[in-house]
Amino acid sequence: MSPTTLEVKQLKKSFQEDLILNGLSFQLKKGEILSVVGPSGSGKTTLLRVLAGLETPTHGSLWMNGKDITATKANRRDISLVFQQPLLFPHMTVEENIVYGAKVSKKYNKQKVERLLEAIGMSRYRNHFPAEISGGQQQRTALARAMATEPEVILFDEPFSSLDPSLRQDLRYWVRDFLVEQKTTALFVTHDMEEAMIMGDQIAVFQDGTFQQIGEASVLHHHPANQKVASFMGGHLILNENEFVPLGDIQLSPGHGDGEVRTFQGRMEHLTYQHGHPVAHINVPALGSRVALPVQQVTTDTEEVTLHIPTSRIQRFEVNQHE
Amino acid sequence: MKSFNLKHSLLFLPAVLFMLLPLYGLLTAVLNSFGRHRGWTLDYYRQIFESNRFVTSLVFSLQTALIATLLSILIGIAFTRSFYPILEKMAPRVSVWIPMLFPHFVWGYMVILLLSETGVAAQLLTAAGWIADPQQFPILTRDPDGIGIILTYVWKEVPLVILMLLPVYASIRPEYYALVDTLGGSAWNRITAVELPHLLPVLMETSLIIFSFTLSAYEVPALLGTTFPEMVSVLSYDWFYGSSWQKRPLAFAAMVSISLVLLVLSFIGYGYLNKARWRAMRGSRS
Incomplete structure (x- = not known):
């Protein structure tokens, strides 16, 4: 049994009157990839921002490897976030962007950067600026930059949504293999059920501020917990x-x-x-x-x-x- | 295609017309500084660079302009950075820009009224009992270190820096700050990786504008400066309108030298911003 890397207990977050996260609890084992799927505007991004430390929870606690990190600032957490947009620094080359991630987290070594460049297939383009490479290459570079910080957990906020469909498909398989290969613990947020099924070992259906059901794709399909899960899976007539x-x-x-x-x-x-x-x-x-x-x-x-x-x-x- | 080119050329017309007079002035100054009417010579340049009065004035001018520029830029950045969410509202923004409404010489008079040894500040401090006599007030205007000139320029140019930087700050995507945070970066990393690269082109332009102006403008140093050392502009004015016509070419040589310094600085700045890295920042491919 793998040890628990991230544990979330009774997480609540509200903005003024709106309760966005409503008593959310779950665990991520080491090396596990969890897909979180839910409709647009359901608060998935807020969940990621709370986990990354960019927002403080209204209630509840976060634990990493048994240590309470609820009050730890974003730049002190071993959690990286890959955003919806690649957000590469436009004045830095591909290599400099990756090196920046490594250096700023004080985990720089040359071999690691070489390995990451190799892994994302960007060795040839290392001296290109972001404006000179495609959207898919930019997103792969952003992923390598996040990986260069050697995070315990890496969070993805719909990272493929700005790409065209064929590229999105290729990149899904590639990222999934990459994460498995690197034994990375990851939480992958998307509004696309197919993407969630490809990316995650388990899928959590997120709606109304909580997980309606967590399970493998076949469990969610054959035994949906409720109407919301069934309607999101789309394989049933309710x-x-x-x-x-x-x-x-x-x-x-x-x-x-x-x-x-x-x-x-x-x-x-x-x-x-x-x-x-x-x-x-x-x-x-x-x-x-x-x-x-x-x-x-x-x-x-x-x-x-x-x-x-x-x-x-x-x-x-x-x-x-x-x- | 031809009409397209013609249209583009026509768009330059107002700028060209506007530039005709200063360009004619510059050209005449260059010709006269080389002794157009008295036989071509480098003598005027030799004379000014051998004159202690000019060299001291040049060093003093460069130093004053540089300090005024750096202070304006630094204070402008600090101010914009701290207050830009407030400055996006109309009333605070307009109030910050009020000094820009006044011509430089009016602002110079204001500084004299406020900060001279008999000025408002000295009187108030005396009345409040902080100093025994207005004479004890430090000499901040017409001083040999150019403090009065620098104060006036900084006071006047900070609003310009804010005017230039505000749209840049407003255009920085906040996700970049979140990104630096999640990578493990500090507040300093936010400035160096996100803000400075965005600000750089505007900072370069603004610095050049302020530096050129403070180096060569006449009215503020004439009001707030001393007779020695004096700013190059004051010295040139003296040579130009002085009793002896013999010295006019010296004024031309002095101002042409200043123009040359500014041209070289502009080309260095332009060359730097045209490097692949900063072109990429603007989203163009190399």
Whole structure:
């Protein structure tokens, strides 16, 4: 069992009347990568800023390797933050930016900088200024600069959101491999569930100031703790606050089985293709929601459709699973 | 394409028209300093650089201008840095800029009224019993060290420095400060890595403007200076409008020498800012 690197206890943060973090508690084991996923504006960045020491918590405590760091200033914490924008110093070259991170944290040695330049594939561009390299290269350099401080924990604040989609995909795999290789403990914040699943060993769904559920992708998919987790995962049709059905069990034509079936009327509004499969976007007025349902074949003759849901497939949310 | 070029050339027209007179003045001064009407010679330059009065004046001028410039810049930075969130509001900003409304000679008179040995400050301190007699008030105007000149210039130029630096401070992204903090940097690192690189071009420009002005302007040293050592501008004025026309070319040679110093400084500054590093700061590729 790996030792606990970072422990957060009952963390609360409010700005005036707004409670942004509401009694958040979790642990990060050494070398573990936790993805935190939640809608935009839910307070994910505030969580990172509190962890990094850029904001003081209203209540609760932070522990690193068994030591209370709640009152420790940002520049004294062994925590690095990779921001949404690369924020490279524009007047420093790629190498100077990395060296700056190492020197300012008083952990400079030449071999380490060489190793990092090599690892991010920027040895050739070491003398280039940030304005001369691409967005992806800038973000890799920013990561190397953060790593050069040899942090115990590295925090990522949606670092790929400003990149174009194909580059984002490549960089996800690259950063994930890099973190695993360097055995870095990391917390990765994103609003994209796919990104969260690629980056994290575990995924924490963050909404309303707290983690609704923490678990591996398969647990979150098969046993969502509540409506919020299920709606964020997107793989289910939520029937009410207690029940849901996996999209794969919904059929647009009557099934052959003789079990009990629940039906809902819907209107197909769009047809798109994802990962090579047609996806029907259906508005279901009775549930007050729209569902994106992967279908086998395209039925274009009518917009009106009926969703057939075998009662035996309907599941209940596993409440209180996230503790 | 032709009309495009023509349009661009036309845009330079106001600047060119504006510069015609000073450029004509400069050219005539250069020609006269080399003895245009009396046969070409370097004699006037030899004369001024052999004259103790001029060399002392040049050293005194450079020293006074340099101190005034450095103090204005340092106080301006400290002030802007400490108060820029307040200065973004209209009323405080306008009140800081009030000294800029007054011409330099008016500000010079104000300094005399306030800080001379018979001035308001001396009278107030005497009345308050801090000094027994106004005569005990330190000599701050018309002094041999140029304190009065420096005081007037600093007082007058600090608002200009604030005016120049305020937009730069307002444009620095606060995330950069957070970044330096998370890397483990101190308050000093924030200044050197984030603020100074942003400020550098503006600081360089502002320093050059203030230095050029304090080195060559006439009215403040004429009001607040002594007869020895005197600022180069005062000396040149004396040579130019003095009783003997013989000395006019000396005035030209003196001012052309000052212009040369300023030109060289400007080129060094421009060359430095044009290095790849500072071009990259402005986002251009090398």
